[in-house]
Amino acid sequence: xxxxxIAEHDNQTLKGSTLITIAAAVAIGGDxxxxxxxxxxxxxxxxxxxxxxxxxVKVADAPHYAAQGAENLAALVVAQAAGYTHVLxxxxxxxxxxxxxxxxxxxxxxxxxxxxxxxxDTFVRPIYAxxxxxxxxxxxxxxxxxxxxxxxxxxxxxxxxxVETVEAxxxxxxxxxxxxxxxxxxxxxxxxxRIIVSGGRGLGSGENYHAQLEPLADVLGAALGASRAxxxxxxxxxxxxxxxxxxxxxxxxxxxIGISGAIQHLAGMKDSxxxxxxxxxxxxxxxxxxxxxxxxxLFQAVPELTSALR
Amino acid sequence: MxxxxxxxxxxxxxxxxxxRSDGSGVDIANVKMSMNPFDEIAVEEAVRLKExxxxxxxxxxxxxxxQCQETLRAAMAIxxxxxxxxxxxxxxxxxxxAKLLKAVCDxxxxxxxxxxxxxxxxxxxxxxxxLAALMNWPQATFASKVALADGVTTVTREIDGGxxxxxxxLPAVVTxxxxxxxxxxxxxxxxxxxxxxxLDILKPEELGVDVRPRLTTxxxxxxxxxxxxxxxxxxxxxxxKLKNVAKVI
Ligand SMILES: Cc1cc2nc3c(=O)[nH]c(=O)nc-3n(C[C@H](O)[C@H](O)[C@H](O)COP(=O)(O)OP(=O)(O)OC[C@H]3O[C@@H](n4cnc5c(N)ncnc54)[C@H](O)[C@@H]3O)c2cc1C
Ligand SMILES: Nc1ncnc2c1ncn2[C@@H]1O[C@H](COP(=O)(O)O)[C@@H](O)[C@H]1O
Numbered sequence: 001x002x003x004x005x006i007a008e009h010d011n012q013t014l015k016g017s018t019l020i021t022i023a024a025a026v027a028i029g030g031d032x033x034x035x036x037x038x039x040x041x042x043x044x045x046x047x048x049x050x051x052x053x054x055x056x057v058k059v060a061d062a063p064h065y066a067a068q069g070a071e072n073l074a075a076l077v078v079a080q081a082a083g084y085t086h087v088l089x090x091x092x093x094x095x096x097x098x099x100x101x102x103x104x105x106x107x108x109x110x111x112x113x114x115x116x117x118x119x120x121d122t123f124v125r126p127i128y129a130x131x132x133x134x135x136x137x138x139x140x141x142x143x144x145x146x147x148x149x150x151x152x153x154x155x156x157x158x159x160x161x162x163v164e165t166v167e168a169x170x171x172x173x174x175x176x177x178x179x180x181x182x183x184x185x186x187x188x189x190x191x192x193x194r195i196i197v198s199g200g201r202g203l204g205s206g207e208n209y210h211a212q213l214e215p216l217a218d219v220l221g222a223a224l225g226a227s228r229a230x231x232x233x234x235x236x237x238x239x240x241x242x243x244x245x246x247x248x249x250x251x252x253x254x255x256x257i258g259i260s261g262a263i264q265h266l267a268g269m270k271d272s273x274x275x276x277x278x279x280x281x282x283x284x285x286x287x288x289x290x291x292x293x294x295x296x297x298l299f300q301a302v303p304e305l306t307s308a309l310r
Numbered sequence: 311m312x313x314x315x316x317x318x319x320x321x322x323x324x325x326x327x328x329x330r331s332d333g334s335g336v337d338i339a340n341v342k343m344s345m346n347p348f349d350e351i352a353v354e355e356a357v358r359l360k361e362x363x364x365x366x367x368x369x370x371x372x373x374x375x376x377q378c379q380e381t382l383r384a385a386m387a388i389x390x391x392x393x394x395x396x397x398x399x400x401x402x403x404x405x406x407x408a409k410l411l412k413a414v415c416d417x418x419x420x421x422x423x424x425x426x427x428x429x430x431x432x433x434x435x436x437x438x439x440x441l442a443a444l445m446n447w448p449q450a451t452f453a454s455k456v457a458l459a460d461g462v463t464t465v466t467r468e469i470d471g472g473x474x475x476x477x478x479x480l481p482a483v484v485t486x487x488x489x490x491x492x493x494x495x496x497x498x499x500x501x502x503x504x505x506x507x508x509l510d511i512l513k514p515e516e517l518g519v520d521v522r523p524r525l526t527t528x529x530x531x532x533x534x535x536x537x538x539x540x541x542x543x544x545x546x547x548x549x550x551k552l553k554n555v556a557k558v559i
Contacts (some may be wrong), residue, residue: 097452245427245487288536
């Protein structure tokens with residue numbers, strides 16, 4: 001087996017999602033090469049070479065990989081894919097964006113969002129918002145796979161692996177990045193956070209969301225998350241959304257505040273180790289998955305909790 | 311400009327599906343079926359572009375069983391002008407759907423295809439990107455804003471770190487995210503009107519597409535169930551549990 005992992009990075013830092021994808025590659029077994037496509041991405045390449053299990057780091061450095069647009073990236077991966085039995089990338093918005101293009105160009109299926117490896121051709125993946133787990137076997141010569149980032153333990157440090165340069169593919173010129181507006185925060189990122197404080201429509205407004213949840217997140221050193229309803233209502237930006245169609249998280253502690261617990265929300269957080277729910281409705285479905293449920297008005301309970309933890 | 315909107319018939323998002331005890335799949339007999347919610351957003355966006363005078367025609371396409379005609383009628387009730395069913399009893403996986411849609415695009419020559427970002431049954435999140443690749447078109451996935459002005463198409467995308475804005479050449483594939491728009495409710499007169507709109511039926515063989523599945527589902531199982539834990543009486547008890555029992559803080 002010979003596996004190509006496509007690294008997620010921002011040219012400077014290697015994303016934790018890449019370490020998890022490498023761990024999934026280790027679970028499949030075989031030689032693992034990592035492709036870093038970017039521009040002025042030496043720092044990311046060096047980080048990649050220091051990951052345990054990596055045989056080789058391949059670097060394609062060109063201006064048209066700086067933004068990692070799907071069209072150019074997929075063309076590069078396809079040009080590099082010969083000889084590999086598996087191509088892997090994280091099931092983040094990065095991997096979800098370009099990997100299906102790779103699969104289509106190779107005329108193979110993509111296996112999305114795997115949570116377990118049963119054999120080099122057999123994988124487990126959630127369907128129906130995680131209400132069922134499908135075990136699927138691929139008949140294709142190359143397996144194109146995205147990896148759920150909560151499902152594997154990040155690969156440790158190791159190496160150093162040798163680095164080699166590969167030729168950039170031509171710039172297709174199909175799309176142009178105009179700008180990125182990344183949410184800036186001093187807090188831990190949602191993905192990979194140890195503790196998450198998450199708020200829903202029960203907070204009533206953006207002001208309430210911040211006034212109630214930030215002090216609590218501060219004392220806990222937690223990341224902040226939200227339900228779709230809270231994002232739709234504009235309390236917080238889109239990248240806070242946890243759920244079937246948002247981010248999938250599995251922290252040690254998830255505190256759901258004013259969130260009812262719709263299946264689409266549960267799909268994104270029910271693998272958390274400990275779940276706490278604070279909701280004034282004793283019938284709210286979130287209590288069916290909560291280890292500790294507090295039926296209370298959040299506007300009383302949350303400040304009380306924050307001061308008790310100070 | 312013609313816009314093509316692929317719409318999938320899926321188990322309604324309010325239904326919590328049951329896994330069959332023999333592990334052969336999920337039980338969808340007698341379960342409410344609806345248009346994939348992301349596809350409703352896609353139809354709405356296309357219809358708004360038509361209402362704004364940017365698009366001239368909106369064609370809905372569905373691939374699957376004969377019952378997908380209902381899904382096409384629902385799209386026409388929102389405002390799609392006509393529908394195409396690619397009828398097949400075979401389980402259609404994303405690559406097969408993308409190939410069927412490519413064949414339809416070759417015939418229809420749309421300037422834009424608006425897909426949902428993800429079907430809420432298979433949760434694949436693949437078809438739009440695959441179609442774009444097969445057409446050698448640009449793509450803008452997870453769109454929360456689409457603007458066409460002076461021959462330039464600008465799409466804002468929801469990404470893990472925030473937002474990203476792309477300029478893409480047409481023809482292109484766009485896939486919808488939740489914040490793109492809020493689909494209208496179809497009114498009764500529009501539902502009636504939709505019944506009279508043209509709907510043609512094609513077969514994969516006519517389109518020359520091999521739709522055989524590439525992935526075999528060996529079994530479908532229930533995920534590990536979380537059981538409800540305990541109710542705590544007050545904040546003090548909650549803090550005690552977290553510190554001394556769960557030991558997470
Ligand atoms: C295609 C699709 C995809 C979706 N994807 C996602 C997704 O990825 N993530 C997601 O979260 N949702 C998703 N949803 C939406 C989901 O179905 C629910 O609508 C949403 O999760 C509800 O958010 P909520 O719990 O904040 O709001 P609500 O359901 O309105 O719940 C608010 C809760 O707050 C409680 N409350 C109110 N006031 C107080 C108070 N003072 N004190 C304490 N409690 C209070 C109420 O009792 C209630 O339980 C999706 C839906 C669709 C159709
Ligand atoms: N059988 C189908 N018929 C029509 N459109 C489909 C079909 N399957 C997928 N699509 C489109 O592709 C999108 C993504 O689906 P998926 O890749 O399965 O998650 C959907 O939101 C639809 O727009």
